Amino acid sequence: MSTVQSRPIIGAGVNRVDGACKVTGAAPYPMDFDAPGQAYAALVQSTIAAGRIVRIDTDAAEASPGVITVLTHTNAPRLRRAPVSKLGASPPPPLQDDRVLHYGQHIAVVVAETQEQATAAARLVSAEYERADPLLDLMDPRAPQIDDPWGMDHSRGEAAAALATADVTVEATYTTADNTNNPLGPFATLASWDGDRLTVHDTTQWPFVVRSTLAAVFKVPESSVRVLAPYVGGGFGAGLRVWPHVVLTAAAARVLQRPVKLVLTRPQMFTSVGHRPKSVQRITVGATRAGDLVGMDHRSVSPVAMEDDDYEPVASGTAFAYTCPNVFTQDRQARLNIPNPTSMRAPAEAQGNFALESALDELSYRLGMDPLDLRLRNYAELHPVHALPWSSNALRECYEVGAQRFGWSRRNPAPRSMRDGDRLVGYGMAGVSYPWFAMDCHAEATLHRDGSALVRSAATDIGTGTYTVMTQLAAECLGLRLGQVRFDLGDSDMPVAPQAGGSGLTAALGNAVFDACARLVRRFVELAAGDRGSPLYGAAPESVEVTHGRIHPIGQPHLGEAYTDVLGRHELVELTANGYSRPRSRDELGMALSGAFAAKFVEVHVDADLGLVRIARIVSVIDGGRILNEKTARSQIVGGTVGGIGMALFEDTVTDVPSGRIANGTLSDYLVPVNADVPDMDVVFVGDPDRASPIGTKGIGEVGLVGVAAAVANAVHHATGKRIRSLPITLDALL
Incomplete structure (x- = not known):
């Protein structure tokens, strides 16, 4: 056959x-669907980050033209939280009590005959609060701590002892900023009830988790819920959870017994559908003078919302990235009064790879060794944790092909040694080992x-x-x-x-x-x-x-x-x-299951006087197993690389302290790369079909982003001699 x-x-x-x-x-996207007789919903959000609602006044809104109802915690249906999925639980259902846990929390929903009427009336809802001091600082000792809820911390050998006796060590702290997913299409939900049967058009990356969640929340059989999402205008991970506005739309539709449609505004996208959480990472790497890694200790702290369980195991990828006999990784979370974080393209790996690959670059300079040679010397022939052969691994080929196509051998290793007129030129690179995942x-x-x-x-x-x-x-x-x-x-x-x-x-x-x-x-x-x-x-x-x-x-x-x-x-x-x-287990296969691998090579030009960074070119060499369509696969890597450029140089979701308000929650204030910031990209696929998959594929949706930020930072160091350990890299850090 x-x-x-x-x-x-x-x-x-x-x-x-x-x-x-x-x-x-x-192509019909979720916000394009309508239903006969539908009403329109608009959200009212809190203007404090912590406390409780003492009084909420809806009289003016209810008297406003076209308004059908206003739901608050005083009259909303009692709902239960959905069970945990394989990616964790969705946030708690909204409007269940008077507590405020973050700025922008939904405290009411106004439903009217038109969108304009609902939006106007939502502005008329007022609330009085009993304020509490919000926890907004990731390193605040008062913030409740969560220890490794998924059991992903790793320890092998004796990392502390190995690092204490290593010939050369690097110990540093790296930080990454909050980033917001910002797909071009705002998230939208249209909910219709027919008795106990619910039909939902939703912006989701996972129709079945929406179905199971809504069935549990509204206590109906899963077979009674139908979720439709034939086209989704991007998500970058924001569509992997069932957000409170989805539940609110379905609740309003059930109360009114007519279809209800809700479309988030752009500022609401910053507080309602997650974001990549910031991180503070302390990492120590040690090696022999010959460049053999002897120990790595990687610890991270990242934030989570007060009643959420999103988990970003930022340091966990270090455990299997390189051959090293003594490794310790630890991830901790601090509960803060912030909107719920969520997966954002290459979750956890994007942050963790930046710290690891930056630290290895620092180590290479301490050793007087080429950064590429250091990585090749510590390439993991077997899976470092399981000591099994990989189901596929072409990382060595990624390095070699990338170096040849990029012209890495032309690099003068000394910082500030390469120029193009008044611009400092830097070459940087990073390796990527992305974890395997399937369902x-x-x-x-x-x-x-x-x-x-x-x-x-x-x-x-x-x-x-x-x-x-x-x-x-x-x-x-x-x-x-x-x-x-x-x-x-x-x-x-x-x-x-x-x-x-x-x-x-x-x-x-x-x-x-x-x-x-x-x-x-x-x-x-x-x-x-x-x-x-x-x-x-x-x-x-x-x-x-x-x-x-x-x-x-x-x-x-x-x-x-x-x-x-x-x-x-x-x-x-x-x-x-x-x-x-x-998915087959490693015990069935007798080999370690492999995710994608990659090598990223970047050339930057830095204005010596102004500190302005321009990326001149990027080479991405990817081992994604069998590639089913080169054109769409290349587009995936290009898109992910643009996201990596944003993480490296632009994106920073700024929270105002002490209010907890997102200070740059619009696309005019939140910086993302535009055409002028994106160079021509060379994308190459290498490797063999993956033996763990009957069709030989490995996913590449995330691997395009990982490693870009580290390669950019390493290139900036080569160009300027300044080691930047905090993202995004801004002008003030280079002046």
Whole structure:
């Protein structure tokens, strides 16, 4: 039968199958949906960071034109918190008591006949507070501490003793700022009840977690909740949780027994759908004079909201990044009066890699050793924690190919030694070892009498190209042209799929689609093999393949018959098969499961007088296993790299102290890279298909961002001689 195992490492770079509907405006995003008779909701948010509501006055709002109702903690339905998912729990349901835990917390929702009426009335709601002193400082000793809730702290060997006797050590503190996800499309929810059946259009990266959460919160069966998200305008991790505004919209719709629609404003996006939490990291690395790592100690502190359990194990990646016999990692959280943090592209690894790869760069200078040579010398041939061979690992090739394409050998190692006119020139690099992650997934494949196929799964496409690569994969597995296959997603009534996040969807969904298509072909072969009227009578499934919609003996396309012939002879309109994938354990495989690997090389130019940093070029070499579509994969790496540039040079969600207000909560105040900040990028894919995955893929959605900030900071040091240990790198740090 058709198989993907014989495919080359780089798949065809076809155009997106959903591209035309997106560029013509035909793609319906969550905020584009409407329902007959719908009302519109607007949020009222707290103007303090800690305390309680003494009185909330809704009289003027309720008397405002078009207003239907105003829900506050005094009259909102009593709701229960949803159970924990595999990525943690969603935030507690809103409007359940008078407490205020962060600035911008939802304290009321106004529902009116039009959006304009709801927005105007929301401004008329007033609240009186009993204020408390908010905890806003990550290092405040009063902040309640949380120790490693997921059991990811790591210790092997004797790190403290090894570092005490190391020939050369680097000990430093690195900090990263709060960043806000800021997808271009504001998050939106449209909720409709029909008795106890709830239909929700939502901006989500995980329809099934929305379904299970809303079912638990409103005490209805999961089968009574349908979540639709055929197109999502970006998320970067913000769509992985069920936020309070989603629950509020559904609650208002249930109270009113009519559809309700809510669209967040841009400032509300800064307080309502998460952000990448800041970090303070203390790291010590030690080595022999020859450059062999002997010990690493990496400890982080990051914030979490007062009643949330989002977890960012910032230091955990250090445990498996390099060969080192003595390693200690520890992650702690401090509870603060802040909006709930959440995953943001490359969560935890983005912050932790910055500290680790910066510290290794510092170590290379202490040793008088090329930074690339230091990493090559400590490349992990086996998984450092499990002492098993990797299911795939081309990090060494990433380094070597990247260095050659970048021209690393032209680098003068001395800081401030390279110039281009008045600009200081710096070369920097970083290695990336991204953790493996996958979940169970289901898919369904159907072949119709007209020879077309429909493949379905309840995943989402947040712009990563899922529609396209799954259409490609299904077409190849079924032996059909691309135009004969339609892939549908974004509906919780479809087969169960995991989230679009954690670089885990492509492998999980791809393997499920592969399995569904293989089972579908097998069903056709079994029908034909048992039919004396078929030229495939008696054929074994392993003896045939499918090309151009025809099942035939391997290598003999002129024999056999078409799918449509089999359906017609058996008087069938269609034939369907269900597929399933589950992640295999290292015990089953006898090898360590590998995420993506990468090497990043950056050239920066720094104005010697003004401290202005410009990135001249970036080379990213990626081991992502089998790449299903080179064009969409390259776009993933380019997009992630732009995010890395933002993290390195621009992005900083500023909290005003002591009010707790986000001071730059608009796109005019929150800096992100624009075209002028983004250089031409060289993206290269290397490596072999991953042996842990039937289709050989590894996710690459996150790895494009990781390592960019460290490579930029290391290049800035090479250019200027100044070691910057805090992100973002701003002008004042270089003057």
